[in-house]
Amino acid sequence: MESLSPEVVEQLRQDRAPRERKIAVCAxxxxxxxVDRAEVLTVLAHxxxxxxxxxxxxxxxxxxxxxxxxxxxxxxALPALFxxxxxxxxxxxxxxxxxxxxxxxxxxxxxxVVQHLSTVGIQSLLEDLSRISDSLALATALEHSSSVxxxxxxxxxxxxxxxxxEAALAExxxxxxxxxxxxxTLLQQIAKMNVSQRVQFAVKGGSEARRTLIRDSNKxxxxxVLQSPRLTDQEVEAFAAMANLTDEILRLIAANxxxxxxxxxxxxxxxxPKLPLDVSLHLLPMINIVDLKKLTVNKNVPETLRTxxxxxxxxxxxxxx
Numbered sequence: 454m455e456s457l458s459p460e461v462v463e464q465l466r467q468d469r470a471p472r473e474r475k476i477a478v479c480a481x482x483x484x485x486x487x488v489d490r491a492e493v494l495t496v497l498a499h500x501x502x503x504x505x506x507x508x509x510x511x512x513x514x515x516x517x518x519x520x521x522x523x524x525x526x527x528x529x530a531l532p533a534l535f536x537x538x539x540x541x542x543x544x545x546x547x548x549x550x551x552x553x554x555x556x557x558x559x560x561x562x563x564x565x566v567v568q569h570l571s572t573v574g575i576q577s578l579l580e581d582l583s584r585i586s587d588s589l590a591l592a593t594a595l596e597h598s599s600s601v602x603x604x605x606x607x608x609x610x611x612x613x614x615x616x617x618x619e620a621a622l623a624e625x626x627x628x629x630x631x632x633x634x635x636x637x638t639l640l641q642q643i644a645k646m647n648v649s650q651r652v653q654f655a656v657k658g659g660s661e662a663r664r665t666l667i668r669d670s671n672k673x674x675x676x677x678v679l680q681s682p683r684l685t686d687q688e689v690e691a692f693a694a695m696a697n698l699t700d701e702i703l704r705l706i707a708a709n710x711x712x713x714x715x716x717x718x719x720x721x722x723x724x725x726p727k728l729p730l731d732v733s734l735h736l737l738p739m740i741n742i743v744d745l746k747k748l749t750v751n752k753n754v755p756e757t758l759r760t761x762x763x764x765x766x767x768x769x770x771x772x773x774x
Contacts, residue, residue, distance in 0.1 A: 457485055465493045466531060472502060479508035488524045491516045495537040513537070518545040525551040525558075532559070539565040550574045556581065560588035567594040575601055579608065582677045586612060586652035611673040614648050618670035621697075629664035639665060652677040660688060667692055667702065675702050679709070686715055693721035700729055707732045713739075720744050726753045733758045737765060745769075 457465075462485065464470040465478060475497055478485060485493070494516070497509035521538050524530060525548070535552060539562045542548045549566035552558045553574055563578070570578070575595060578585065585592050595601060596609045623640060630636040639661060646654060648671055655666045655677035667678045678684070679692075679702070689712050692698060703725060712718050716739075722728050723736050723744075733754070740748065740762075748754065748762040 462486075462489050462493070466496060468496055468500070472505065475500065475502070475505045476508060479505065479512045487516075487520050488527070491520045492524045492531055492534045495533040496531060498537065499533065513541075518542065518547065521545075522547040522551045525555055528555070528557065530555060530557065532562075535559070535562045539563070543569045550577070553578045553581075556584075560584045560591045564588070564590050564594050567591070567598050570598065570600060572600045572602055572605075575605055579605060580680065582652050582673060582680055583656040585609075586649040586673070586677075589649075608672060608676075611671050612648050612652075615671055617644070618668075619644070621668045621670065622665055625665045625668035626661070630661045635661075648673060656681045657683075659683075660685070663688060664691070667695075667698065672699070672701060675699065676705065679705055686718075690715065690717045690721055693718045694725060696725055696727045698727065700727065703728050704732055707736060716741075723748065723758075724751060724754065726755075730755050730757060734761055737761055742766075742769065 461470070461474070465474065466489075478490060478493055479497060491513075494509045494513045497505055498513060500506045500509065521534075521542060524534055525538060535555075535558045538548050539552060543566040549570045550573075552563060552566055553570070554577065563584075567575075575598060578595070585595070592609055592612050596606055601609070619640075622643060626636050626640050630639055643651065643654070643662075643665065651666060651669060651671065651674045654662050655669075655674055658666075658681075660683075663678045663681055663684060666674050669675055675698075679689075689706065692702070693706055693712075703722065706712050706718065707722050707728070713736075719736055719739050723733050723740060724747075734757075737758070745762055745766050749759055749766060751759065
């Protein structure tokens with residue numbers, strides 16, 4: 454007997470299949486792919502037909518954790534799968550991490566798995582501040598996790614608010630938006646926002662919002678700017694050159710592998726007097742000959758960096774001999 458067609462599988466996923474088909478899936482799998490079946494069973498577990506729902510619930514107990522993890526990782530995974538695994542399998546290996554990694558999994562669902570996440574899993578979730586800012590319950594659960602580090606907890610506390618540095622934002626807005634009327638509108642809009650709303654604005658707003666909010670006094674908002682999917686190479690290049698950003702943001706830019714692939718970002722960072730010396734020294738070998746020579750006479754960077762640049766310049770010269 455051949456496997457079910459994609460059309461039939463989709464009928465099952467959308468709860469549009471006949472009763473006999475549903476019962477067959479619960480009983481034998483009806484020649485379905487195990488990953489498809491696991492997902493379909495989470496839908497059938499809430500079927501209006503009590504017999505179908507009961508049999509689906511019983512069948513789910515025989516599905517391996519690995520199969521559920523594979524199902525969760527699929528971009529098109531259904532909400533029913535997220536709900537079932539979060540409520541019933543959160544303590545199983547890989548379930549929590551898979552739910553975190555699937556960007557379509559709602560923040561409310563993740564509340565049920567936080568207590569089972571490792572420090573690495575929590576850090577992965579913190580790289581999606583838009584999702585955390587959408588749910589106070591999720592942020593609170595993360596704060597109280599036994600796996601959260603002190604730095605992670607401090608970052609989460611930033612979501613609770615604090616005063617806005619209006620002067621810094623006004624200065625940033627002036628650089629980001631030359632039109633005075635649009636600038637005033639932007640600042641008025643930001644002034645009415647709480648931290649969570651500013652995080653959302655940083656992630657989903659336009660370039661003028663990002664260029665302004667990168668100077669926000671709240672660390673979470675600053676980080677959210679760098680997580681925006683709309684962030685351009687040109688914006689990152691500009692941020693890397695800004696000496697009025699916090700050390701932390703410059704460190705985050707330097708630590709991002711995607712950003713470091715842009716040589717202009719690396720060059721701007723290493724010439725930025727605000728960049729911590731340990732980061733500068735780490736980036737130094739990435740600088741080309743022309744920029745290395747300029748760095749040796751750059752009075753705006755630490756003397757230790759200039760000295761290291763001179764040594765590297767000599768080493769490269771000796772290597773060519």
